[in-house]
Amino acid sequence: MNPLPGDLFARRLRKERERLGVSQAELARRMAELFGTNVDSTAITRIELQTRSVRLDEAVIAATALGIPLGTLLSDDYARENEAEIQKQLAELALAEQEWEKLRQKIHRITRTIQLLSAEREAFRSHARDVDPETAGDYELDPATKAAVDARLDPVRDKPAAEIADPDA
The missing domain is CATH 1.20.5 (Single alpha-helices involved in coiled-coils or other helix-helix interfaces)
Structure with missing residues (x-):
């Protein structure tokens, strides 16, 4: 069942007011300024709680005070956009x-x-x-590591230093 326009307005008024960070008292103050008459913040509370109906002129002024189109407060399209x-x-x-x-x-x-x-x-x-610095020079690699290092160094040992420095020479 579709909500009544007044119910939809009340829910949307609260959501938009909160989304914009406007208190009920601030909305009432803005509406009073635009309306040229006193608007009590309890009226906003009762409208949002749906214990009081909103008058058409109040609806128009509330939308204006929030800086949003009146249709935004009356349309359920917001839910789809949301x-x-x-x-x-x-x-x-x-x-x-x-x-x-x-x-x-x-x-x-x-x-x-x-x-x-x-x-x-x-x-x-x-x-x-x-490692004792006195005997550090006497340090020997384990035999497997020494053999692996020697195998890699053997081809290099026989080359002249200039050729090692520039292998393309």
């Missing part, structure tokens, strides 16, 4: 959440890399503290 805006905002929110998740994952990867590098640095520093 729904479209909600859908648009939900789509935008979904995109923002996807971007946030990508950034969260990137932050996690960077943090993990920093943790690993920090642990390696600390292990190196700890090892460096344990």
